[in-house]
Amino acid sequence: MKAVVIGGSHAALAYAAELRKLSEDAEITILSSDAETPYQRPPLSKAYMSGKVTFEQIVLRPDEWYQANRIELLRGVRATAIDRAERRIHLSNGEIRAYDRLVLATGARPRRLPEAIGGLLPNVFVMRDLADAHHLMAEMVEGRRLVVVGGGYIGLEAASEAAKKGVSVTVIEAADRILKRVASAETADDVRALHKAHGVTILEDTALARIVEKDGAAVGVELGGGEVLPADFVITGIGVVPDIALAETAGLEIANGIKVDLQLKTSDETIFAIGDCACFPYHDQMIRLESVQNANDMGIVAARNSLGEAVDYRPVPWFWSDQFELKLQIAGLNTGYDTVVTRAGAREGAKSHFYFRGNDFLAADCLNDGATYMMSRRLLEAGKGPTPEQIRDPSFVLKSLL
The missing domain is CATH 3.50.50.60 (FAD/NAD(P)-binding domain)
Structure with missing residues (x-):
C-alpha cells in the first residue's frame, strides 16, 4: 500500500508512526511545505518563545527516525492538486506521486x-x-x-x-x-x-x-x-480557518473543514482528513478541534482504518495554556454547558471550574491544579462524572467515582 500524507504536523507524524507499526510493507511519504524538520507548534507561543526550550527540543522526530522507519519526508514541497480518478498528487516541484491512501493533514491558517x-x-x-x-x-x-x-x-x-x-x-x-x-x-x-x-x-x-x-x-x-x-x-490572535483549498478543489465535501465520518474518511473513501482541518461527528454535532490530543489520536485511528479496520474516533479532548505562572489544563469540551461549579485544589491557590449540562459532567478548567485535571480526564474517559452537588461538597473525593 502506498500512503501519502499532506502536511508535516502532529497528526501527520502520528499517522505515519502508527502505520509503520502496523505494517512493515507500507510505502509512506510525508509532504511538508515547511523547510524545517516537522516540529511542535503549541510550544512556539509558550516555552520556545520564552527561551525555555530549543528548536531541537520541539522537533517531533529526529531526522534519523524517518530513515530508520523507511518514511520518505519531502520538505519544502506543496501538493498543488489531487487527481482522485487516477489517485495521483501533483507537487510544486513538478513531481507526480501515486497513492492508495491519501491523508490530508493540512492544518489551519491564522485569520x-x-x-x-x-x-x-x-x-x-x-x-x-x-x-x-x-x-x-x-x-x-x-x-x-x-x-x-x-x-x-x-x-x-x-x-x-x-x-x-x-x-x-x-x-x-x-x-x-x-x-x-x-x-x-x-x-x-x-x-x-x-x-x-x-x-x-x-x-x-x-x-x-x-x-x-x-x-x-x-x-x-x-x-x-x-x-x-x-x-x-x-x-x-483572532482565530484560525481550516486549510481546505486542496480538498475543495478536489471536490471533497466541506463543512467548517474537510468533512469526515466517524472513521475519518472523507467523501472519497480512499482519502482521510485528520487534525485541525478535519470536521468530524461528536455527540450529535460536527466539530473541529485544534489540539495536540486531537491530532495525535486522529492520526492513530486513520492509520488503522487505512489498513481495513473499522475504528470509530471517539475522543476525550484535552488542551492546555501557559500564561505567566499559570498552567491552565482543560479536560473535556464544555459545549452546551449551563452550570459552572468552582472547587479549590489541594495546593494553595489551585482551583478548577467544572462544567455541567444539567447533571452531566462535560469538562473542567484546572488552574495550577494538575491532580484534578488528571482525575477529570480519567473520569471522562471512563464515562463517569460527578454531579454539581458533589463538586460543591469540599469533602467529596473525586477518585471515589472510579
Missing part, C-alpha cells in the same frame, strides 16, 4: 485583519509557525509597546511572553470579555486578574477601527471610539 485596515503591514504579526515565533522574539524587547488584537488563548499567551520581557502590553477584545468562545466567565475572571497583576492592560467590548500606519509600518491602533493606542508592533 488576518483585512489589508484595507492595515492587517498586512510588516510589523503586524500572527503566531502560527517557527518564522512567526522568530519575528516576535526579535520584537519583544524591554520598553517597546505591543497591542494584541484578540483575547483568546493565542493572544493571551503572546501577551504573557511579551510582558515577561518588559514589553508594555495592551490586549483589545471585541466581545464583552476575553475567552468568550472557549471558557466560562469564571475562568476568564481568573485569567484577566492574572494579566492585570503583571501589568497587562485588557480592554474588553472594544472595537478595532484600523491599524495606524506611518512610513509603511504600524505605529498605533485606532479603536472604534477614535482613541489611538501607540504601538511598536501588533499581534493579531
Whole structure:
C-alpha cells in the first residue's frame, strides 16, 4: 500500500508512526511545505518563545527516525492538486506521486485583519509557525509597546511572553470579555486578574477601527471610539480557518473543514482528513478541534482504518495554556454547558471550574491544579462524572467515582 500524507504536523507524524507499526510493507511519504524538520507548534507561543526550550527540543522526530522507519519526508514541497480518478498528487516541484491512501493533514491558517485596515503591514504579526515565533522574539524587547488584537488563548499567551520581557502590553477584545468562545466567565475572571497583576492592560467590548500606519509600518491602533493606542508592533490572535483549498478543489465535501465520518474518511473513501482541518461527528454535532490530543489520536485511528479496520474516533479532548505562572489544563469540551461549579485544589491557590449540562459532567478548567485535571480526564474517559452537588461538597473525593 502506498500512503501519502499532506502536511508535516502532529497528526501527520502520528499517522505515519502508527502505520509503520502496523505494517512493515507500507510505502509512506510525508509532504511538508515547511523547510524545517516537522516540529511542535503549541510550544512556539509558550516555552520556545520564552527561551525555555530549543528548536531541537520541539522537533517531533529526529531526522534519523524517518530513515530508520523507511518514511520518505519531502520538505519544502506543496501538493498543488489531487487527481482522485487516477489517485495521483501533483507537487510544486513538478513531481507526480501515486497513492492508495491519501491523508490530508493540512492544518489551519491564522485569520488576518483585512489589508484595507492595515492587517498586512510588516510589523503586524500572527503566531502560527517557527518564522512567526522568530519575528516576535526579535520584537519583544524591554520598553517597546505591543497591542494584541484578540483575547483568546493565542493572544493571551503572546501577551504573557511579551510582558515577561518588559514589553508594555495592551490586549483589545471585541466581545464583552476575553475567552468568550472557549471558557466560562469564571475562568476568564481568573485569567484577566492574572494579566492585570503583571501589568497587562485588557480592554474588553472594544472595537478595532484600523491599524495606524506611518512610513509603511504600524505605529498605533485606532479603536472604534477614535482613541489611538501607540504601538511598536501588533499581534493579531483572532482565530484560525481550516486549510481546505486542496480538498475543495478536489471536490471533497466541506463543512467548517474537510468533512469526515466517524472513521475519518472523507467523501472519497480512499482519502482521510485528520487534525485541525478535519470536521468530524461528536455527540450529535460536527466539530473541529485544534489540539495536540486531537491530532495525535486522529492520526492513530486513520492509520488503522487505512489498513481495513473499522475504528470509530471517539475522543476525550484535552488542551492546555501557559500564561505567566499559570498552567491552565482543560479536560473535556464544555459545549452546551449551563452550570459552572468552582472547587479549590489541594495546593494553595489551585482551583478548577467544572462544567455541567444539567447533571452531566462535560469538562473542567484546572488552574495550577494538575491532580484534578488528571482525575477529570480519567473520569471522562471512563464515562463517569460527578454531579454539581458533589463538586460543591469540599469533602467529596473525586477518585471515589472510579
